[in-house]
Structures are given as C-alpha cells and as structure tokens.
Amino acid sequence: MQDMATRHPHTGAPSRLHSLIEWRALAEMAVLPFTWPALAQLPRGDGHPVLLLPGFMADEGSLFALKAFLAGRGYAVETWGLGRNIGFQRRHAQALEQKIRHLHHGTGRRVSLVGWSLGGVFALYGALQAPECVRQLVTLGSPVNVGPEGSQASPLVKALYRMVAHPLGAEVHVMQPRAKQLREHLLPAVPMSCLYSISDGVVPPQEATVDGPQQQCENIRVAGSHTGLGFNAMVMCIVADRLAQPEGDWKPFNPAGLPGALYRLMTHAAVPL
Template sequence: MAFEAQTLRPPSKLLLMLEGRALHELGAFYATQPLLSMTAKGDGHPVLVLPGLVTSDVSTRPLRSFLDKHGYAVSGWGLGRNFGLREGIQEGMVDLVRQITDTHGRKLSIVGWSLGGLYARQLAKMMPDHVRAVITLGSPFAAHPKATNAWRVYEFVSGERADDAAVETKFGGPLSETPPVPTTAIFSRSDGVCAWQGCVEKAGSFAENIEVYGSHCGLGHHPAVVYAVADRLAQPEGTWQPFDRSGWRSLVFPDPNR
C-alpha cells in the first residue's frame, strides 16, 4: 500500500467527534476479559508500553495489566506525560531500554500507541540488538505531521513545529523506514485523530498491517487490538509469522489490503 504522505489530510470532523467511542471500547475490553484470557500466554519476555501524545502510563494501564497477567514482564515508560521529545526524554527511553534488557537478560518488545509508536520504531532502529519486536497502535509514521488532528496540540506541548518532524530529525532517522525487527502496525480506517493511510506499514518479510474497526483513542484497550497484540507477542523469538486472519478472525479483522 503506497500513499503520498504530503497530500494526506487529517480525518474529518465527523470522525473526530466519533472518538467518544473509546469509552465504549474500554467497557468492551472489560466485558470480553473471559474471552481475551483464552489468548496465547506469554513466555516471560519484557514488554515496554509507550503512551500517546499528552497521555501517561495511566492510559496504558489496562493493556499493561492484561499483558502482565498473560505472563510478560511489562513496564510503562515512567517519564510522565508524553509532551514530545522534550529535554531528557530520548535519553530516558534509551536508558530504560538498556535497563530492562540488562535486568531480564533478554530482548524486549515495544508496544507504542500513537506518538509512542513513533518512539518505538525509532528505538528499534537505534537499538536493534535490544529489541525483539515492535507493535504500533495508530501511529502516523508514514504521513506528514499535519495529517493528524493533533498537530496543533503537539506544537503547543512540545515547543516544536510539526513541520520540523522533531522525532525524525533528532531520533533515529526517517520515520517511514521500517525497523530492522519484526514490526506490526495496527490501524483503523475510522481513526478520528490520524489519517489511517499514514499508519500503514510497507508489508515485507518481517512487517505487516492489522486493521481493526475502532477509534484512535480506544486503540490501547480495544478488545480486537488487545487480542492482536497478545497474538503477536506470543510468537517464539526468531519464528515470526504474519497474523492469521482466517476463519472467525476475518469477521473481526478486515483485510488491510482491500
């Protein structure tokens, strides 16, 4: 799937208004716990979960709690609210990755929501020997920074111009470049914050896209997303295979290439 990153427009005002669905998706997450508990269990490897713009570890608590109960050594980023690459943030994440891998003696997987997913990709490019896999949730790595409805918020809280693409220029190189580790991009065509086309990875031997029906603000706890994240993380290291959407999964996960 190829799109002109410079010509993408932010989602419509209608889709932005529909982001209130995130609350219902959180309720659905708790309602489907009995079913989600049947997903593949983890092997104990460390998983780092990075929050989106202006959010903190509080926003990723449902996902982290689920993964913790599923057998992973889960960590939040512990750097407060995500206000962009302010002073010390990049260094703090790099140090955290090293600390986690040194503590567990194993590579970690990184799950990043929105802006957190951009960080996840860049960390994997900078530290491929420390990172086992990357999963992004609605992260606009393949679009111009202004192809989102959050670019003004980003400029206000970060002190950076969105056109300057601070994450790219200061941290790991081109955002659209696929990390050198197994990479999964989860996205929704009804995302009200980021243009969905900018959240799509170039499919490759170790890169894939998984589409879900849902909001942007609910991606971190949407039941289908949680299922997909658990499925991807459960793969033994070195045996990565693309997501299987056959059978009943085709009803929940539409064909991302349609």
C-alpha cells in the same frame, strides 16, 4: 518476488466525522469488562519483557488495561517511566533508549515494544537505535510514516502539539539529528506490526502504516477509535497474538477459524469512509 506490505491509500487528514465521534472510545472502554473473560483464555506468552509507551499527552495511567491484560498473559510488563508524553523530546528519546538497553541486559532477553499513538514513534526510534535489544515492535495508530507534506493529523491535535510541545509543530522534533532515521522512513531490523483504523479521528491511516517486505513488517486493520485503542478488545487479541510468537519465528498476522471470520467481518468487509 518478495511480498510487500503497503501503506493505506488514504490521503489527507482524518474525516471530520471520525474526529467528531472519537468519544466512542468511552463505549470501547465500557465493553472491555464484558470481553475480559474471553481475553483471559488467549494463549500465554513466554514471559519476555514488554515495554508499553503512552500516546501524546498521556501517561502510564492510560496503559492500565493493556498492562493488566499482558501481565495476565505472563509477560514482564513495564511502562516507560517518563511521566506524561509531551512530544518527541530529545531527553525522553535518550532515556527510552537507555531503558530498553537496561531491560535487555537486566533480563538477558530482548524486549518487545508496544507504542500507542506518539508512543509508537518513540518505540520505532528505540528499535532503530537499539535493534540488538528489541524482539519486535507493535504500534497502535502511530504516525510512523509522515510524508514530505508534513503531518496530516487532525487540526485539533496539531494545534495542541504546537501549544504543548513546540510552536512549530511535530516536524521540528522529527528534524532533530538523533531522529534522522525517523525522517528517512527507515524500518528497524526487527519485525514490525502497525495496527491502524480507517475510522481513526486523530492519525490518518496512511501515516499509521508502512511499506516494506512482509517477512519483516505488516499493517493490520482494526475497528475502533484512536483514543480507545488501548482499551479495544480486538487490539488486545492481536497484540497477544503478535507477542506470543516464538522469538526468531515471526510470521505475518493470519487469523483463522471463527475468530478470523469475525475479524474479517468487522474490518475488511467494512466500507471505508
């Protein structure tokens, strides 16, 4: 029988407490310089192209720490080059697909996609549209699995999306004909790693995780806030581990030794709120 990855069983929106303490992202940013020497000791990659995608209302500047870290590990890192992410816009989705194809054909290598929050939805779309150009997909707290009840993101984020992107909310953009595969919850034909936090104050864990065969997808729990995922040392360790795998030999995340013990202590041993 095939082992399956399963969505987190949480229901409803993020807890109000977690939404109120999203400011703890500042602490995650402050801690990062002290962990940088240890991060610099992680194995280097094989130099393949990695495309980083920002979250809602963020631009390439929000990805500076992740970009610097991955470039230091030897990857050819690029950001999407489309300015601020103001929602799942058709023109951005089309431009992203073209950029993935351009990177693939220009380098002769398949591209790994790393998307933070709504950037992960764009990354999923790109992997579905151009799977032959994509090596693997990593999402960071991304709403990749919205149920028929609609988005359960925090009320503040939903209100901001309606104000900036579309007055009827994110569901309108996901219903675009070009986003048909997204609303059908199809998995890309490439390995997919969904990083999520049960204390995420923006995207609830059931929306940031997927169901599917473990030979193709996985859900990896991390400790931290939503707005700090791009500066989170644990996230960087896991992203580096995922990207360093040989192409065509992807395996689910399985931390071992002392790092594995620390990871389990900080995540799975924690009591969900």
